Structure formats: structure tokens, C-alpha cells
Amino acid sequence: MPDSGYVLLTGFEPFGGDLLNPSALLAERLHGSEIKGVRIASACLPVDLARLPVEIERLLDGPSPRAIVNLGLAAGRTAVAVERVAVNALDFNIPDNAGQQIRDRPILPDGPAAYLSRLPLRQSVERLRARGIPAYISDTAGLYLCNACMYLVLHTLAQRGWDIPAGFIHVPFILEQTAQQEAPRASLPLDMLTLATGILVETALAETQTQPLRQVLSSTE
Amino acid sequence: MPDSGYVLLTGFEPFGGDLLNPSALLAERLHGSEIKGVRIASACLPVDLARLPVEIERLLDGPSPRAIVNLGLAAGRTAVAVERVAVNALDFNIPDNAGQQIRDRPILPDGPAAYLSRLPLRQSVERLRARGIPAYISDTAGLYLCNACMYLVLHTLAQRGWDIPAGFIHVPFILEQTAQQEAPRASLPLDMLTLATGILVETALAETQTQPLRQVLSSTE
Amino acid sequence: MPDSGYVLLTGFEPFGGDLLNPSALLAERLHGSEIKGVRIASACLPVDLARLPVEIERLLDGPSPRAIVNLGLAAGRTAVAVERVAVNALDFNIPDNAGQQIRDRPILPDGPAAYLSRLPLRQSVERLRARGIPAYISDTAGLYLCNACMYLVLHTLAQRGWDIPAGFIHVPFILEQTAQQEAPRASLPLDMLTLATGILVETALAETQTQPLRQVLSSTE
Amino acid sequence: MPDSGYVLLTGFEPFGGDLLNPSALLAERLHGSEIKGVRIASACLPVDLARLPVEIERLLDGPSPRAIVNLGLAAGRTAVAVERVAVNALDFNIPDNAGQQIRDRPILPDGPAAYLSRLPLRQSVERLRARGIPAYISDTAGLYLCNACMYLVLHTLAQRGWDIPAGFIHVPFILEQTAQQEAPRASLPLDMLTLATGILVETALAETQTQPLRQVLSSTE
Numbered sequence: 001m002p003d004s005g006y007v008l009l010t011g012f013e014p015f016g017g018d019l020l021n022p023s024a025l026l027a028e029r030l031h032g033s034e035i036k037g038v039r040i041a042s043a044c045l046p047v048d049l050a051r052l053p054v055e056i057e058r059l060l061d062g063p064s065p066r067a068i069v070n071l072g073l074a075a076g077r078t079a080v081a082v083e084r085v086a087v088n089a090l091d092f093n094i095p096d097n098a099g100q101q102i103r104d105r106p107i108l109p110d111g112p113a114a115y116l117s118r119l120p121l122r123q124s125v126e127r128l129r130a131r132g133i134p135a136y137i138s139d140t141a142g143l144y145l146c147n148a149c150m151y152l153v154l155h156t157l158a159q160r161g162w163d164i165p166a167g168f169i170h171v172p173f174i175l176e177q178t179a180q181q182e183a184p185r186a187s188l189p190l191d192m193l194t195l196a197t198g199i200l201v202e203t204a205l206a207e208t209q210t211q212p213l214r215q216v217l218s219s220t221e
Numbered sequence: 222m223p224d225s226g227y228v229l230l231t232g233f234e235p236f237g238g239d240l241l242n243p244s245a246l247l248a249e250r251l252h253g254s255e256i257k258g259v260r261i262a263s264a265c266l267p268v269d270l271a272r273l274p275v276e277i278e279r280l281l282d283g284p285s286p287r288a289i290v291n292l293g294l295a296a297g298r299t300a301v302a303v304e305r306v307a308v309n310a311l312d313f314n315i316p317d318n319a320g321q322q323i324r325d326r327p328i329l330p331d332g333p334a335a336y337l338s339r340l341p342l343r344q345s346v347e348r349l350r351a352r353g354i355p356a357y358i359s360d361t362a363g364l365y366l367c368n369a370c371m372y373l374v375l376h377t378l379a380q381r382g383w384d385i386p387a388g389f390i391h392v393p394f395i396l397e398q399t400a401q402q403e404a405p406r407a408s409l410p411l412d413m414l415t416l417a418t419g420i421l422v423e424t425a426l427a428e429t430q431t432q433p434l435r436q437v438l439s440s441t442e
Numbered sequence: 443m444p445d446s447g448y449v450l451l452t453g454f455e456p457f458g459g460d461l462l463n464p465s466a467l468l469a470e471r472l473h474g475s476e477i478k479g480v481r482i483a484s485a486c487l488p489v490d491l492a493r494l495p496v497e498i499e500r501l502l503d504g505p506s507p508r509a510i511v512n513l514g515l516a517a518g519r520t521a522v523a524v525e526r527v528a529v530n531a532l533d534f535n536i537p538d539n540a541g542q543q544i545r546d547r548p549i550l551p552d553g554p555a556a557y558l559s560r561l562p563l564r565q566s567v568e569r570l571r572a573r574g575i576p577a578y579i580s581d582t583a584g585l586y587l588c589n590a591c592m593y594l595v596l597h598t599l600a601q602r603g604w605d606i607p608a609g610f611i612h613v614p615f616i617l618e619q620t621a622q623q624e625a626p627r628a629s630l631p632l633d634m635l636t637l638a639t640g641i642l643v644e645t646a647l648a649e650t651q652t653q654p655l656r657q658v659l660s661s662t663e
Numbered sequence: 664m665p666d667s668g669y670v671l672l673t674g675f676e677p678f679g680g681d682l683l684n685p686s687a688l689l690a691e692r693l694h695g696s697e698i699k700g701v702r703i704a705s706a707c708l709p710v711d712l713a714r715l716p717v718e719i720e721r722l723l724d725g726p727s728p729r730a731i732v733n734l735g736l737a738a739g740r741t742a743v744a745v746e747r748v749a750v751n752a753l754d755f756n757i758p759d760n761a762g763q764q765i766r767d768r769p770i771l772p773d774g775p776a777a778y779l780s781r782l783p784l785r786q787s788v789e790r791l792r793a794r795g796i797p798a799y800i801s802d803t804a805g806l807y808l809c810n811a812c813m814y815l816v817l818h819t820l821a822q823r824g825w826d827i828p829a830g831f832i833h834v835p836f837i838l839e840q841t842a843q844q845e846a847p848r849a850s851l852p853l854d855m856l857t858l859a860t861g862i863l864v865e866t867a868l869a870e871t872q873t874q875p876l877r878q879v880l881s882s883t884e
Binding site: 578622 | 742842
């Protein structure tokens, strides 16, 4: 029986005083499920700059997954945000979970200024909207751990020459969180974000299937 | 069989270019249902200053309902907003559906400066939150038709001496609306707002049941 | 020599961790100056609910001033905000300077629901704009000490039958404050706010000058 | 007499229905002045994607300036925003002045994903704040003409190997603009922005003067 590979899906642990992080819940919920015949393998990343690169390295220390979708929480956002770009910079508004508050430093001193998402951005947003889920393409993933995660993953792919769909998605608070807030910020239901994550993985995989053809064409030039 | 009365629930028609108004959908959805044995009678109000007072007058032209809950849409709000006060002022940012854009005028030249909500504000917010619905007490209902509705209803109750729970609730956009927006604003699911409306009516009615006792006590003083 | 009376101008002491309050600086700067031949007498009010009514009572414990302009800081506002209404409610987001955090209480249990400003709202905004100062009419003064100040002053005037212009103005942060903020909020120059305060007093007094005539007419009826 | 070179300072023409663009006023005001003995040469760029690269090419079609500071308007920002990064993407929320609304396209199909600013970011913000001017480092310059300008200028420098300070600054509305707005957005005085621009040029030039030394050291390694 042929192995159809897997999709790597990650979330982050809670940070900044929150008791939960919806991105970790989403990764956990979808772990082991199959989308278009491809199994999802999930992981929860640390909000800790010292440990993040080690963990990403470890997760990618095998054969290439079919696609990578990294999730994170963006407090105050109103919709699912498909990130366009990861910038080679760290500038934390709050300390990470290890207490480090980095300002104005590159992620990789010799790395390129930025990586553009390898997800089909517009197609992702259109499919989400068609299913009734508010979504947009975001022009900044911030300069905290989420952006660093996106940058490090895309840098690793570039280093290894893995031509797979990969990118970062910011999700809003979920209702369980804002129902506790005196002045509630924007939020969406966890069930809707679960559906959204599935659609995003599916859209990434749909894109993947055109890759082999392209590679064949390139190799004959 | 004794008639247990009814709750008047209103929404507004669409305005400002929107194709739908969630407040009207909510009123329609709950029309005819029963909460704590009391039937809900719903109506859709016009976003038209010339017609609004006539319509409110017509709706209250019979025996007193057990409670009144008026609903309206507040674009950009992040949670269910239980309004605290209705001010005797009209100052429209956009024209109403009849094309009138009133600035700096009282609703009733001889009316009081404001009416405070007759809903149990804090209790309403607490019950919503306990059910996982983000909610807060809002300090301004704006100076458009929503505020005018709240003012006119509470003025009518004051005139008639109807001692019933009554007040205004602003709801956010629903997902069906923001899924069409290029830059999506905050929104909540219609199903959650339907649940919220039921809880608000239930909380208002719970409060009502203590009223007769209080009235008895007052009359014996 | 006839006494042309005085204008009462108040600001508030710093609160919420701020080291300065622009409203107090403005009151201090204009203290003793003359506008349209009327002297300005300034005072700084405490951000302390227990002491505020006492201090307002003390300030109004003599002959009526010609006009009253109360100033306060509204963090995050982008322009001079001429407040339209003071509501009979207290609901603090942060404790006052005495450590009290009041929730959901009336200012005066037997007072009216609200008082509308006695300043010429639209005229004030138009004159400010004509002089290049961004300004608007605000529909809520919050439910902290500023709103309480506005309510208590207007209530006192109503009790005494003093028919004078009076109302509340919220000012934004000044540049000296936001130049220290990592994520600067909106702010305006202190000099511009000083000019604005003078214009607001002048506009209030211009309105006053039609009062004597009116009073004469009334007294002959 | 030795020529001490010049600083290129640019602003943009008005767009999006505005009658003026403060960035053009700033460039015009400083044109011909001298900062640290270096003359400022200003230009006004078109908000027109077809003409922008041509105009930038023309402006840089001579010997290298000593530094380049590009200015643009960012509606709604509250402070001077020193941009950190220019991304190789175009995604317009509104059409440019030629009526083109580009979505999801690269600026240069074969260009790098992004360029980081060549201005001393933190030092610039610190000097502005020390002079009482609210300022911050911004993580996104949008994906309209401002970002394109920053990208194209930095790309040109990279192509030519010009090792000079260069970067983009977003300024808020000025008071002349927001004093006309019904709901005024954040704004700062033109005089303060003029001072800020001078400080930014001065900080860029201060940085320049250490460059030759560094180059000498590098060449001897």
C-alpha cells in the first residue's frame, strides 16, 4: 500500500497570560484525521525563542511532508488571516514564555530579508469565504514567535529544496476566551476555525497536485 | 386558560447598503416561540425616522406586553451590547432609508434628556457570558434610529405607567455578512445571537416575576 | 467699576498611572486670563468619587459664574470632543485615585437619567474647525469621573436655576505623553488645546450675551 | 570647493480623494535646505504604478546621493512610522491615480521577497521621541505605492551597490486635513512633521559618516 505522506499542522502553546491558545486546540483536533487521503500530523510549538528553532528542526528531521500549515493566535483580529510574508526580524511587544523580550534582532543574521508564503493565498481566502468564513490576506504576521515560526519553516524548505505548499495562518480569539473578557475583543467559534483549518489544508493539497507536472516540465528544459 | 401575555421583540430592516440586518432575522426566528411560558411576538421596524414613531405607537396600541426587547445592528461591535441609556437626540452619520439625515435635533422636544434601560443589565451580561457568549454593557446606543427606538419605547412606557422590563440590544454583524467583506469586521454566528436573544428575554422575564410583589408592597405603604 | 463676573474652568488631576493630565495643565494655563472681558478662574478636580461632589459644591458655593467649562482627558481620542450628554451612572473600568472601583451605580439615586450639555455644541465644533482644530461632538463621556463631573455640575445648575452655558470637553493625550509611548496613541499639541479651550470659552460667552435680553423679556411677562 | 553631495527626499502627490498629501508638503518645505552641511533635493512622486518606477529611475540616474528618505501618508496612523521592511508585493485597497487597482502581484517578478530598511530604525525613533515627537517602528508599509516606492529604491541601491542610508517614513494626516473631517482621525501638526523629517535626515547622515571607516576596515581584512 503506497504511503500518501502527511501534512504537518502546528499550533502554539498559550502565552501572554492566556490560559489556552486556539491554535493548539485546532492542531490537536485535526491530528490523525485525513484530508484528500493525506493524514494530518499535528504538533504544538513552544512560545520560546530559544526552543522554537530546535523544535522546528526536529519536526522536519525526516522525509518532506506533503504540505505544512502553521497556526497561531492574533489577539484582536476579526477573521482568519492568511499571512503573506515572514520577515527576518524579531521585535517582541511582550516577553516570550521563557521571559526573553527580544528587540530589533534578525532571526537569522545571514538569512534573506523575508520569505513569501508558499500557500495559495487568494484561493485560500476565496474558498473560506465561499464557505461562509470571514478571511483575508494579512500583510504582517507581527515580529513575535508566529512570524519567526513562518520564517524558519520557509527557510528550512528553501535550504532543503522542498517544493511544497507551506505558510502561516493567524486565527482570532475563540468565543470561550472573549466570553470571559470585560471588554470583549473580536472572536470566532472554534468549530468554524476547525472547518477553516481543514479547508486551508485541502486548498494547499489541491495546489500540491499540480506540482509534479511542473517539476517534470522543468526537468526537461 | 389564563393568557400569560407576550414579549414584544423587534428588529430593524436593512440600512446603509447592507442586504440584510441580523436583528430582523433574530426577531423573525424567535417569532411565535415560547420562553418561560410566554409567547414571543416579533416585528420588524423601519429605518425611517418619519415612520418609526408611528410603528412603535401601533405596536404598543393594546394591552401591555410582559417585556420588550428591541434589537438593532451595530457595525463593528465585537460582542452582544446591552445598551444602558437612550438619549433624547438625533444626529445621523448616514441618511435613513427615506433619505433624511437629521443633525442635532431632539427626538421629543419636550421629552426628558434620557431614559435608562429597564432591562437587568449586569445580570443579562453575566448570563450571556456564563453561556459562552461575549457580551458587555454599552454606554452609547449611537444617535441613529436604534437610540431613537429605545427612547421612544421607554418614553411610551413612562407615559402609560407600564412597569415592565424593556431595553435595547445591539448585535454585531453575522458571519454571512463579514464573509463577503474584503476587510472583514467583527462578527458572531447567527445561531449564537439567536441563543443570546432567548437568554436576554428569559432574563427579562425572570426579573418581571418579582415585580408584582414589589408593587403589592408599594401599594400598602 | 462693574464686575463682569468670571468663567469657571476645571481640569482633573492625573490618574491611571499617568504622570500628568493635560486638562489640569490647560486649566492652569488659562487661569487669570480674560476672554471677552471675563476673567477665567481655574480649579483642579480630584479623580476621587468621594471628594469630587464636595469639591464641585465648594466651587459653586458663591454667585453664579458666567459660564462653566469642565475639561478631562480621554485616552485614545483623536480630537477635541465636546460632550453631548452626562448620564446618571457610574461604572469604572479602573479604580479612582482613592482605589474605589464603582460598578453599575447611579451618581444620584434620585437624579434624572441624564443632563444634556448647556454648551452650544455644533457652534463650538464649527469654530474649532474653522481655526484648524480637529473636533467633534461626542455621544458618550464614559462612566468614570468625567461624566460624573459633568452630571453633578449640570445638576447643581438645574437645582439653583442658574441659566448659564456649561458643559464638558474631553481632550486627547498631548504630545509630551505620547512621545513616551512605545505604541503611541493619538495626541495633539498642548498649545493647540490651549487655543481650543479659549475658543470654547469664547463661544460659550458669546452665547451668554444673549441671555440678559432674554432674562429681561422673561421678567416682564 | 568640495561638493558634499545631497540627500534625496521624496513625497507623494495626493490620492484617494484627498486634496493634499502632507508628504509632498514636507518634501517641498525642506527642498534646498542644508542638514549637517548636506543639501536636500526634493521630488514629488506620482501615485501611479505605471509611472512610479520610471520616476524613481530618473531620480537615481546620476551620482549616488548621500542618503535617501522617502515619505508617504498613512491615513489613521497616530505617529511618525519608520518603516522596517518593503515587501515584493502589490495589493491595492483602492485604485491608484491612473485608475489601476492591482491585486496580488509582485513588484518585480524576479526580485527578492523583501528589502529591510537601510535607515537606523531604533536610533531614528529614539531621537524623534527625545525631541517630543511620537514615533515608532512600523512592521508593514502596506502594499500600495508607498511600499512599492521603498522596495524599488532599495532594489536600485542593491543593484548599483550604493551603500547609503535609505528608507521609508509614513506620516499621519496633518491638522489641516482632520479639521475638515466629521469624524476626525489621528493627526499631527505639519510643523512637527517638518521637524521630524529634518531629524530623520540628520540621523541618517550621522550614520553615513561611520560608513567610510567601516569600508576601509573591511577592505583590509
